Amino acid sequence: MTPSDASAPASGDRWSSLERPPLNAAALQRALLVPDGLWTSLEVVADTGSTNTDLAARAAELPEGAVLVAEEQSAGRGRLDRTWSAPARSGLFFSVLLKPADVPVERWGWLPLLAGVATATAVARTAGVDVALKWPNDLLVTVEGEERKTGGILAERAGDGVVVGIGLNVTLGAAELPVPTAGSLALAKAAGTDRDPLLRAVLRSLETWYRRWTAAGGDAGASGLLEAYTAGCATLGRPVRAELPGGRELTGTAESLDADGRLVVLTGDGGREAVGAGDVVHLRGNGG
Template sequence: MSSPYSDLGRPPLSAASLARALVRPGELWTEVRVVSSTGSTNTDVAAAAADGAAEGLVLLAEQQVAGKGRLGRTWISPPRAGLHVSVLLRPGRTDPDGHRPVPPARYGWLTLLAAVALRDAVHRLAEVSAAVKWPNDLLVGPAGEPATGKCAGILAEMVPDPDGAGPAVVLGIGLNVTLRADELPRADATSLALAGGTCADRDPLLRALLRGLADWYGRYRGAGGDPVGSGLAAAYRRVSGTLGSEVRVELPDGGTLVGRAIDVDDDGRLVVTPADGRPVPLAAGDVTHVRPAC
């Protein structure tokens, strides 16, 4: 019997099968592409967006050799051991259902929207403990135990719209699925297999993720990007592993801010209350790291 971590236990994804399941008239996903290897799916989709690609493009790479993370970090994984997917969204245009463009100030919620969809898909299918670390990480652990290992990251990038509308957004997601311990990129990372996940099949995980993304994006567009009216703010608070905890925020200038993470505001910024009691809103671009205060 082959090891679950062998190449035989890491079957390829089928673009045709995924397209049959996910591409439907009038729905969000319009095209599914699968490539064997690329530098960064975000870079590739950003280029497609600049060339006028339609909203709903999905690009998956069986392997990324220069995947992007926040602040110039990289995300590299063995072939077929994880999900490396980027999608193209155009919230700055009126959509086919007549929903008006979303104000760019609300674009910050798209990373959190993806985090909610990813967390729920992983928790439901793999049956692991899962929580979202603001702004863009998914933490997991064995069922019934704290979610402490980084299993996924999300990166949102804005691309100018060639037709002059609000910027397009490329959402990239990297999820460790069957990586073993010696394949992990960092000491605090893990994978669904290592966390005891009951599902390590990338196909159903991807389908659940993309369906969840489409559902939440539809609600977000229908509410004009309003996180409260769409229900997204409440959903994020439900799955957050950051809110309510004491955190140490490392800032780009080398300074730090220590306090309690009390909420996420209407623009998706983390609100931290330090010892002096004055809440401080922090956008993702304003911080280098958010860590437990202890």
């Protein structure tokens, strides 16, 4: 029996799978919607195209701290317009609305990196599996000795705020992976794959880091965010190829992050270039 066979509903009831039960929305709301907390609403829907798209469309009418969770997404998006798909209830697919009014807009670019730190630390603590960060916003786990992408983050401006979407593969089996380079917490031998405590942990961690960052006026150094991201980033110190907008490529060693969260690449001629947008590929030690 394949992993997908094991998790398929035995009848027409979409909630009949014991392997992938639905999230308990009422329990999540009781745990997370607390006085003086960041989270102001939490909605769980059975399916939608994209939680980011849905939440962004309502951003003007919602207060900061709205959370939208989907058990399944039919048009989930990643960076560079890539699709993000997974079987129903096999992962966490959600978006949050943040309105950091006290932080200069030029520092809002740190939000996807902040979400990465918050998610990685929460998953490591709750699921018992190490999660590394690939700049700027991928979450990596180790499956059979190889780095695999198990999650991603997409931040999009929405009026006077930012919608941050997080997708995390939790129980996908090998036969269900969208591409061979993908992974999941289950394939990484996580100690726990219950999505309810995972979602609670990620949102609580996100609130902690967000409050710390906003209290520091969005200063990544003063808030400890730069140090935390640097410590958990698998990209730094590695030979990389940055595929930049306009078709240009940059090859070198990922040296550090600058104050704006850009990746500083040391090139072969000894120069340095800060990469703020594009796709970064980890290369082998020989540079290819």
